[in-house]
Amino acid sequence: MPPTPAIVERPQRWDAAFDPNMTDADVDRLLAIDPFNGMAPENFPKRTPLREILRHDTSIRRYRKGEIIVRQGDYGTSAFLILSGATRVVLKPDLPLSLLGRQSPGKKGIFRTLAQLWSPLRPPESFSRNRLQQDRGVGARANENNEVRVFLQDLPRVLDQHRTEEMIAGDVFGEIAALSRMPRTSTIFASSDTAELLEIRWQGLRDLMRSDDQLRQHINRVYRERALASYLRATPLFRHLSKEQLAQLAEQVEFATYGDYDWSGEYKRLAQAGSVRPEKEPVIVQEGDYPNGVVLLRAGFARVSRKFASGERTLNYLGAGHLFGLPEIAHNFQKPQELIDSRYTLRAIGYTHILIVPTRAMEQIVLPSLPKSEFPPPLSGADKAPDVVEDPHTAGRERIGADTLEFLTTNRFFNGTATMVIDLDRCTRCDDCVRACASTHDNNPRFLRHGPSSGRIMIANACMHCADPVCMIGCPTGAIHRESFAGQVVINPVTCIGCKACANNCPYEAIRMVDIRDSNGEFMLGEDLKPISKATKCDLCVENYGGPACQRACPHGALERMNLNDLDSLADWMKR
Amino acid sequence: MKRFRGQFLLGTFLLLVASVLAIMAHRRWSGVLPAYAYLSGWVLFGAMVLLTIYNARKKLPFLPLGSSETWLQIHVYVGFFTVVLFLIHLNFHVPTGWFEGTLAWLYLLVTGSGVAGLFLSRVLPRRLATRGGEVIYEKIPALRYSIRQQAEALALGGEPKSPAIAEFYTQQLSPFLAGPGRFWSHLVESRRPLNAVMTEIEEFRRYLNEGERGTLEKLRELIRTKDGLDYHYALQKTLKLWLFVHLPLTYSLMIFSLVHIVLVFAFSAGAK
Numbered sequence: 001m002p003p004t005p006a007i008v009e010r011p012q013r014w015d016a017a018f019d020p021n022m023t024d025a026d027v028d029r030l031l032a033i034d035p036f037n038g039m040a041p042e043n044f045p046k047r048t049p050l051r052e053i054l055r056h057d058t059s060i061r062r063y064r065k066g067e068i069i070v071r072q073g074d075y076g077t078s079a080f081l082i083l084s085g086a087t088r089v090v091l092k093p094d095l096p097l098s099l100l101g102r103q104s105p106g107k108k109g110i111f112r113t114l115a116q117l118w119s120p121l122r123p124p125e126s127f128s129r130n131r132l133q134q135d136r137g138v139g140a141r142a143n144e145n146n147e148v149r150v151f152l153q154d155l156p157r158v159l160d161q162h163r164t165e166e167m168i169a170g171d172v173f174g175e176i177a178a179l180s181r182m183p184r185t186s187t188i189f190a191s192s193d194t195a196e197l198l199e200i201r202w203q204g205l206r207d208l209m210r211s212d213d214q215l216r217q218h219i220n221r222v223y224r225e226r227a228l229a230s231y232l233r234a235t236p237l238f239r240h241l242s243k244e245q246l247a248q249l250a251e252q253v254e255f256a257t258y259g260d261y262d263w264s265g266e267y268k269r270l271a272q273a274g275s276v277r278p279e280k281e282p283v284i285v286q287e288g289d290y291p292n293g294v295v296l297l298r299a300g301f302a303r304v305s306r307k308f309a310s311g312e313r314t315l316n317y318l319g320a321g322h323l324f325g326l327p328e329i330a331h332n333f334q335k336p337q338e339l340i341d342s343r344y345t346l347r348a349i350g351y352t353h354i355l356i357v358p359t360r361a362m363e364q365i366v367l368p369s370l371p372k373s374e375f376p377p378p379l380s381g382a383d384k385a386p387d388v389v390e391d392p393h394t395a396g397r398e399r400i401g402a403d404t405l406e407f408l409t410t411n412r413f414f415n416g417t418a419t420m421v422i423d424l425d426r427c428t429r430c431d432d433c434v435r436a437c438a439s440t441h442d443n444n445p446r447f448l449r450h451g452p453s454s455g456r457i458m459i460a461n462a463c464m465h466c467a468d469p470v471c472m473i474g475c476p477t478g479a480i481h482r483e484s485f486a487g488q489v490v491i492n493p494v495t496c497i498g499c500k501a502c503a504n505n506c507p508y509e510a511i512r513m514v515d516i517r518d519s520n521g522e523f524m525l526g527e528d529l530k531p532i533s534k535a536t537k538c539d540l541c542v543e544n545y546g547g548p549a550c551q552r553a554c555p556h557g558a559l560e561r562m563n564l565n566d567l568d569s570l571a572d573w574m575k576r
Numbered sequence: 577m578k579r580f581r582g583q584f585l586l587g588t589f590l591l592l593v594a595s596v597l598a599i600m601a602h603r604r605w606s607g608v609l610p611a612y613a614y615l616s617g618w619v620l621f622g623a624m625v626l627l628t629i630y631n632a633r634k635k636l637p638f639l640p641l642g643s644s645e646t647w648l649q650i651h652v653y654v655g656f657f658t659v660v661l662f663l664i665h666l667n668f669h670v671p672t673g674w675f676e677g678t679l680a681w682l683y684l685l686v687t688g689s690g691v692a693g694l695f696l697s698r699v700l701p702r703r704l705a706t707r708g709g710e711v712i713y714e715k716i717p718a719l720r721y722s723i724r725q726q727a728e729a730l731a732l733g734g735e736p737k738s739p740a741i742a743e744f745y746t747q748q749l750s751p752f753l754a755g756p757g758r759f760w761s762h763l764v765e766s767r768r769p770l771n772a773v774m775t776e777i778e779e780f781r782r783y784l785n786e787g788e789r790g791t792l793e794k795l796r797e798l799i800r801t802k803d804g805l806d807y808h809y810a811l812q813k814t815l816k817l818w819l820f821v822h823l824p825l826t827y828s829l830m831i832f833s834l835v836h837i838v839l840v841f842a843f844s845a846g847a848k
Contacts, residue, residue, distance in 0.1 A: 113638060424701060430815065556697060
């Protein structure tokens with residue numbers, strides 16, 4: 001009997017409003033103010049009219065004096081427009097980490113490390129009350145909607161000790177972080193008694209940009225000024241260009257986003273129903289089309305595939321920093337009489353933010369400056385339809401095998417920069433890794449030595465420290481954060497309020513909520529007599545010397561924490 | 577060079593060099609140095625202490641003491657090297673006294689269990705990865721119980737009831753589903769018990785109607801799943817059990833060795 005397909009309702013745009021409390025009066029008010037009063041409703045498609053975007057994709061937030069609106073380093077899904085009142089942006093250097101809800105990076109001292117030798121066995125996940133003491137410079141309170149807001153207790157002192165700049169009604173911030181899925185670059189807090197802000201979620205911002213030239217130009221300008229120039233300078237392909245050429249290039253580069261910013265939620269639903277299918281992913285470049293430009297992946301991931309029978313065969317996946325389409329454009333530049341089309345399809349997996357360097361810009365600015373030795377070799381014969389030739393787009397599949405590649409792609413494990421990979425051919429199931437983790441972390445192991453497997457490779461259920469850390473979106477106190485710009489994702493137990501936002505966001509189920517205990521082993525209770533929960537997960541032994549204890553504890557070299565966006569490392573490890 | 581091959585070649589090379597040097601030293605100084613037996617004994621004991629503290633390293637994962645993989649490599653090759661040291665310390669003679677005989681037997685048992693453990697830890701994981709799915713050892717009893725519940729629901733509680741299947745299940749299949757079984761068969765990779773049950777199922781099948789055959793097919797799948805669980809149970813248990821042989825023997829050997837040292841110093845006139 002054929003298996004019965006699992007039917008789930010596909011989520012629709014606006015099934016869930018960003019803020020269900022938005023009223024007609026709120027929308028009318030917004031339509032009367034700048035910049036919405038300058039937008040022409042007739043320019044918006046029927047499916048996404050301006051009024052409905054404002055109703056479903058925005059929320060009016062009110063902040064009291066000193067309340068933090070966004071933190072430097074947070075991953076945000078939205079931009080903000082100041083409606084009334086004032087806010088202040090903290091200029092560098094930023095506020096101390098403890099004021100941002102984070103723990104100071106650093107290792108345990110030698111004494112604390114050695115003290116573990118003679119310390120009595122503590123109950124799992126136990127804390128002394130002193131250890132949970134927050135920085136007195138910040139406090140937390142709930143607003144009328146029961147949303148937790150963190151506020152600066154001594155605002156005059158903060159203003160005195162830090163350089164800040166005022167932002168007033170009409171100013172917009174957070175749009176670049178929302179569009180490019182990069183961490184927020186500054187901390188902003190309310191500086192007037194009340195500040196009213198319009199928060200526009202990512203989808204709404206995208207739709208507004210599509211239909212309003214003025215907003216699009218504004219964001220384009222800001223993006224080019226703040227983010228693009230430095231990114232292009234750091235891209236190896238453009239390192240031979242002069243300042244003037246880079247400026248010309250920046251003018252012509254286009255940027256776009258594909259997929260869904262909140263991909264993790266939908267992915268979790270589809271994965272549980274077993275219906276994740278590559279054919280449903282948004283196409284960035286279609287196989288057989290004329291190559292319009294070189295695609296630079298700025299954030300997120302994309303799948304490279306070719307038609308195979310009635311479906312598509314995955315050849316590789318690309319992450320931030322990768323290029324797509326250069327061999328075809330370089331070939332056409334060198335052999336204009338033998339033009340070829342795109343050889344592969346490029347699809348966004350989840351969420352992808354890309355830059356496109358148009359073919360004309362490549363031919364006029366980039367390729368003439370590129371040394372001959374750095375040109376991709378001209379394509380000929382079988383190269384024009386390769387599945388098995390040396391090619392950056394197919395090398396991944398060749399080295400690790402099609403099954404493993406499909407496994408990693410379907411489960412989106414390429415997101416992990418420190419994924420726990422276990423070689424089942426070497427693993428004796430001794431659980432030394434689990435015991436080592438427990439010894440290092442409050443007698444509570446932070447992972448399960450179990451998870452999906454393909455062939456001899458198992459991906460254990462441990463935090464992968466994702467390149468795209470969706471768990472960091474929406475933490476109200478900043479407790480979950482990166483230790484450094486691209487470092488480990490860690491949780492500060494002191495400021496974690498147990499809201500489960502991170503655990504619910506994580507598509508890999510790698511974050512667990514635990515009820516904490518006091519030093520005597522008794523569960524800690526809140527004023528409502530309910531247990532106090534904290535989010536816990538693998539922190540990659542960030543406080544310990546020597547690296548992750550799980551990896552160091554494996555006697556057989558069966559466990560490795562690995563960046564799965566680098567398939568060469570995985571291939572080398574599998575063939576070690 | 578591949579990592580594991582490199583480790584093997586380096587370890588083997590160092591082991592050979594150390595062994596040749598030790599034997600040359602033995603031939604040069606045995607009977608020449610006044611306290612040669614003390615020297616060889618202390619070197620052997622030092623190597624045994626090094627081997628024993630590997631277990632302590634495992635208990636201290638929070639200290640930066642190097643990777644367990646490196647420690648195991650050292651443990652394995654130093655372990656082999658102690659065989660040479662042991663023979664040198666015995667001066668290539670079989671010990672005669674009961675105490676020395678017990679000590680020698682303990683040494684051989686520890687070394688033998690270590691070699692067996694090395695063999696098992698290299699062979700069994702590959703076998704585990706090929707059959708029975710991946711399952712956590714501690715969860716096996718619960719999974720086994722769940723399979724038995726499902727089988728009983730099918731055979732004894734199915735609608736319409738089939739007395740033939742109920743009887744066949746009770747007499748033929750139920751023992752197969754009860755508890756962990758066929759430990760040695762799984763260990764030696766014999767599928768005879770499973771094949772025997774499958775043959776019985778196949779022979780019984782011809783007497784059933786279409787509906788009953790459907791039930792029997794489901795039971796057959798459950799039997800296969802249970803066999804996979806038993807397979808994992810047998811192999812994973814073996815991988816865990818050998819250490820429970822190796823470690824107590826090791827500590828016994830260390831205690832006997834300490835007593836041996838005390839006795840030697842107490843009656844040092846005999847140690848030349």
